[in-house]
Amino acid sequence: MQDALIRKLESFEDLTDGDRAALRALVPRVRQVPARTDLIEEGHVPERIHLILDGYACRYKVLPDGQRQIMAYLVPGDFCDLNVFILDQMDHAIGTISPCQVVEISRNAIEEVTAHYPQVTRALWWCALVDEAILREWLVNIGSRQAHQRIAHLFxxxxxxxxxxxxxxxxxxxxxxxxxxxxDTMGLSDVHVSRTLRELRRLQFITLKRRVLTILDVEQLKAYCGFNPNYLHLRNTRWSARRQVPWLSSSHGA
Amino acid sequence: MQDALIRKLESFEDLTDGDRAALRALVPRVRQVPARTDLIEEGHVPERIHLILDGYACRYKVLPDGQRQIMAYLVPGDFCDLNVFILDQMDHAIGTISPCQVVEISRNAIEEVTAHYPQVTRALWWCALVDEAILREWLVNIGSRQAHQRIAHLFxxxxxxxxxxxxxxxxxxxxxxxxxxxxDTMGLSDVHVSRTLRELRRLQFITLKRRVLTILDVEQLKAYCGFNPNYLHLRNTRWSARRQVPWLSSSHGA
DNA sequence: CGGGCGCTTGACTGCCTTCAACCCCAGTGG
DNA sequence: CCACTGGGGTTGAAGGCAGTCAAGCGCCCG
Known part of the structure; x- marks a missing residue:
């Protein structure tokens, strides 16, 4: 259960037993945080790095007119603020969606590990780059797709x-x-999200009951929203990313 | 003219003469790239790091239906692919907008400099984090603001x-x-951009002639689109970021 | 001088928002 | 046990912001 981070890093590259042990030693005490609670506020200067072990959280900003924009979902294994080392203060807030298990890791502990385990350093850097790639894909999602495809893509x-x-x-x-x-994530109104979900259910793409989402036909849903997993840079999706290159130049065929 | 990178890094922290000399030594040969040309294509694995010395470029993706989404503007001093060290391949393309002066820096050269100049390492990391922060703000921009404010915010x-x-x-x-x-940047149609620019001109916010943009009243334009510069993490905007905290809790006043 | 690109304008359409009412259900307290 | 309450979700009607289509203009450049 606590190994979300290790599992995630291993989807990028192999870790040695030593790497894994070092990562496990990072977790001193687990904090339980209730749902709908801020982990970090905008303008704050966090001293320690927050890591989600279980539950969901999100990055968000609130505009002067009260409008909230969610810019990222944080799931188990995700870091909240690896940027602590550099930036002066948070330019956005982080709040929990569900109850969360969170650990706070001191700068020193991270520096200690990265100094001795280069594989881990690479893997942490990979985390940061994938977060950025996800952000870019979200921009594509909001900027270029209609409501139905947007939400399907998120799923x-x-x-x-x-x-x-x-x-x-x-x-x-x-x-x-x-x-x-x-x-607030997709730049839509909640009314329209309701209608869109109804449509996705009607099309037999998903069911969503009691806070559990089931995707009924993954391949069909991916095709529906044009999902290309290459931006997640997972090992087991690399081949499929290459396989999907042809449809970028599909006009050549036939 | 070639010191865009150094000027930019110094907007984050002071550099020593040694730091500056090391950065200048990074630039072996300058390549001139015409406008509207791809620097890096999606799926490509760049061997060297690209740095824009002069001109403008952009990150973009093209969806299967031909729709293009621009995800970032690159201006002098910006790196194209600091992620070369980690990720397997580019998940997006980079193309020039105007003619550009570009340099390619080898991995080794960067590693050499960062090994000996810790200030430079910090500054490069800062670059990456600011790029990510800009991406988040663009998401807010597209997700939460209307066309007029969106474009004003970009300016x-x-x-x-x-x-x-x-x-x-x-x-x-x-x-x-x-x-x-x-x-393609803002998720709008070109027709609507045309109308929006006309309106911004009519409101005396900007003039845009012969590819030169002039902002007639900066403070008014910032107020119009709710611009908060804190996400750029520039030294000389930190104070103003703090000054702007009050309007987040403006409901307390009066 | 022709051609093409960038830009503009008008008319029409449509996706999505807003407003408002209503339902469902879980939690709370009398 | 049941009334109360409030958040989350659903639905309908009306309107607006922005998209699409199409035509035309101005200008650079071969």
Whole structure:
């Protein structure tokens, strides 16, 4: 259960037993945080690095007019603020969606590990780069896709990210987000999210009951929203990323 | 002219003469790239790191239906692919907007410098984190603001970023982007961009002639789109970021 | 001088928002 | 046991912001 981070890093590269032991030693005490609670506020200067062990959280900003924009979902194995070492203060807030298990890791502990385990350093850097790649894909999502595809794309992404940390079974995963959360993520109104979900259910793509999301036909849903997993840079999706190159130049065929 | 990178890094922290000399030594040969040319293609594995010395470029993806989404503007002093060290392949492309001076720096050269100049290492890391912060703000921009404010916000951001590398005079800067570029950036149609720009001109916020943008009243434009520069993490904007905290809790006043 | 690209304008359409009412259900307290 | 309450979700009607289509203009450049 606590090995979400290790599982995630191993979806990038192999770790030695020593690497794994070093990562486990990072976790001194686990803090239980209730749902709908800020872990870090905008303008704050965090002293320690926060890591989600279990539960869901999100990055968000609130505009002067009260509008909230969610910019990232944080799932088990995700860091909240690896940037602590450099930046002066948080330019956004982080809040929990569901109850979360969170650990706080001191700068020193991280520096200690990275100094002795280069594989781990690479893997942490990989985390930061994948976070950025996800951000870019979200920009594409909001900027270029319609509401239906936008939400379908989110469901596909969460499926893969949660699979990488062992939180998926039978194409189902916990989905504690409200429709208002989705709306604030996708730049839509909650009313429209409701209608869109109804449509996705009607098309037999998903079921969403009691905060559990089930994707009924993964390949069909991916095709529906044009999902290309290459931006997640997972080992087991690299081949499929290459396989998908042809459809970029599909006009050549036939 | 070639010191865009150094000027930019110094907007984050002071560099010693040694730091500056090491950075200048990084630049072996400058390549001139015409406008509207790909520097790096999606799926490619770049061997060297690309740095923009002069001109404008952008990160973008093209969806299967031909829709292009621009995810970042690269201005003098910006790196294209600091991630070379980690990721397997590019998940997006980078193309020039205007003619560009570009240098390619080998992995070894960067590793050499970062090994000996810790300040430089910090500064490069800062670059990566600011790029990510800009991406988050763009997500807010597309997700939460209307067309007018979106475009105004872009103009404000470019003003500050270009100021940091000495490319602004009298609140004017080079603006080689077409309206179609802006449209693909903002998730709008080019027709609507045209109408929006007309409105921004009518409101006396900007003039845009012969590819030169002039902001007529910076403070008014910032207020119009709710621009908060804290996400750029520039030294000389930190105070103003703190000054702006009050409007987050403006409901307390009066 | 022709051609093409970038830009503009008008008319029409449509995706999505807003407003408002209502339902369902879990938690709470009398 | 049941009334109360509030958050989350659903539905309908009306309207607006922005997209699409199409035509035309101005200008650079071969």
């Amino acid at each position: 596909c992404e969460l499926l893969l990210r949660l699979e990488a940390v062992g939180r998926v079974s039978d194409n189902s995963y916990a989905f504690p987000f409200t429709q208002t959360d989705i709306a | 404000c951001e470019l003003l500050l970023r270009l100021e940091a590398v000495g490319r602004v005079s009298d609140n004017s800067y080079a603006f080689p982007f077409t309206q179609t570029d802006i449209a």
